Amino acid sequence: MDGTRYLDRIGRLVEPGERVLAHAQAEVGGGATPPPPSDGTTPAGPGRATVASVLLNLLVPLATWDRGDRLVDLIGWGIAGRGAPGSAASRLHRALNPARPDGKLRHTLLAVTDRRLLVCVTGAVKLLSNRDDDERSLAETRVAWAVSRAEVASARVGWHRLNPKRLRIDFTDGSWLAFTVPIAESGAPLRAVAAALPG
Template sequence: MTVDESQARYVEGITRLIPADERVRAVAKVRAGEGLTPAPPTQPSAPPAAGGPSVLSVLLNVLSPNITFGRADNAVDWLVFGVGGRGAPDSQASVLHRALTAATTGSGIRYLVLGVTDQRLLLGATAPVGLLSSSTADERAQADIELLGSVPRTTVTARFGRYRLNWKRLRIDFADGSWLSFHVPLADSGRPLREIAAALSAG
């Protein structure tokens, strides 16, 4: 595994989450893939609204994301970003997507981190930091990672490439047929994502 200075703290954070006999193979700071996402895990909810989004509501969502029209939001996500993940309720993608959404919604900024060891794929989130936090606090938060979920490495496959507006996208497929995608900003190197894909493909 190739580790530069910016990744070292994330490697440290992932290492703290695993037993001493488990070895880290790759680590990447990522963003969750935009677009349509897996169905949420099973839970009581209000019945869905009848009918689909109108052309007007879709147009207004594109022009002003602050105007929401329920199911039109999904249509806009699909038109602009395509599909960011698929999976039935309670599938592996569904459960992990709910966990990462909950972790990154709320006060403070948290970053998602993927880690591959010789045994597992791990998804974590850094400790929250404020917009005006010091560099020391940021560094401490990067190494303080909360584990959101993990799966055996042998039950997932991955591929790296371009998809619509995501030029550096990692797609992770789970054994139950569901999948999630992750990406990095255009200005960032795609090498960490390629290393995650390679580590998951290695024997």
């Protein structure tokens, strides 16, 4: 989809007087990410359940267990983010990966304005879509998470394993989360987002 169409839709989602400086379509990088914000039901610390979930994850790959998935992601992809439960990176990752996903594919859009970092999510995307499907998906784009620019410590694009286009956004609370685009796509939009964030 043409990037200017994303820009037009993002322009309708910002507050009056807010200017969009840069935007990019990207996905959270593969790898271990910050744990979700605590809801009071998650047990703290490793234990036998962790070992069992890792073993079950390896023996039955189609089944998922949170701690086992995190270890497999860490070994296979490395680290895609860090932060305590409830940190900015943790909240952002949860906003993009809700506890009860509906299983539909959506694109993630990063947008930097003169006031905030916005993370938007498109409507459901079909694998073999037509123009009407693309328009519907674009029309359903919404802001999933936003934070003041003052809460972003830094942003940079660099290499991670074989991908030279990984955007790492560091927050002032010490947490961070990485975003990537496929290797075949241009890294220019990610670099524009990184350049627009600091300051």
